[in-house]
Amino acid sequence: MATINPYLNFNGNTEEAFNFYKSVFGGEFAVIQRFKDTPEADKVPDSEKEKIMHIALPIGNGNVLMATDALESMGHKTTLGTNFHLSISTNSEEETTKLFNALSAGGKVTVPLAQMFWGAFFGMCTDKFGIQWMVNFDTKTPQ
Template identity: 40%
Template sequence: MVNTDIYLHFNGQCEQAFEFYRSIFGGEFITRQRYGDMAGGDKMNAADQDRIIHVSLSITPATTLMGSDLPSGDDHNFTLGSNFHICLQAETEKEADKLFQLLSKDGKVEMPMSKTFWGAYFGMAADQFGVHWMISYNSVKPNQA
């Protein structure tokens, strides 16, 4: 594995939370994107267009804190204590598939492994103990872009 990141989910407070975390840990945002910035985002209601679809903040050389808001229609899925994923950054697509298969066994697949609009090979699952995982492989490394 390349590294492990922490991914937090919010119900409309992601931007405020990450400004708070940045005030504590310092640094600059690696990315900050809104739902309105994605393809088809202009068709969402105005409030959802302004919500954060993805933000990342490096908090140590080996740890990135990432987050997003749920679209307002998904608010029913938001409960405290289940608003996080552990994100594993795999070194290869094959490793990503293996991690996903092992972690999702006897658990629940939330999103099967697939190519995404942001360019990663990505999937999400809850393991048999209810811990939520994101598995990601990105063939383009940040210094190669």
């Protein structure tokens, strides 16, 4: 069965926020990816290459707090109050497709389901009630 975790969007201060969350919850970051280390790095202004593309902090019993710097230079706009997604981690591409199609029905697909450079089958949508979702199957994890 799928797991659901919060995914936060920040206006360039993700690293500061996550160092704070780490001080609150403890633990170590499971992942830190910077924009300079992505295939899209050439599209990012030099002043933003060190910003966080993806960060993950395991908290509690199997929960993961995740985030990104939503860069305006890449067409993103962060609005406080709606600066989050619910991220679903699935067990298969089939489950990913089923949940993504059901959640996006009557809503809006913002990133179509596709194989991504980080090794996941992934898509993003906003459901018909305005809730933002990320659906992710980690294809690099052995089954």
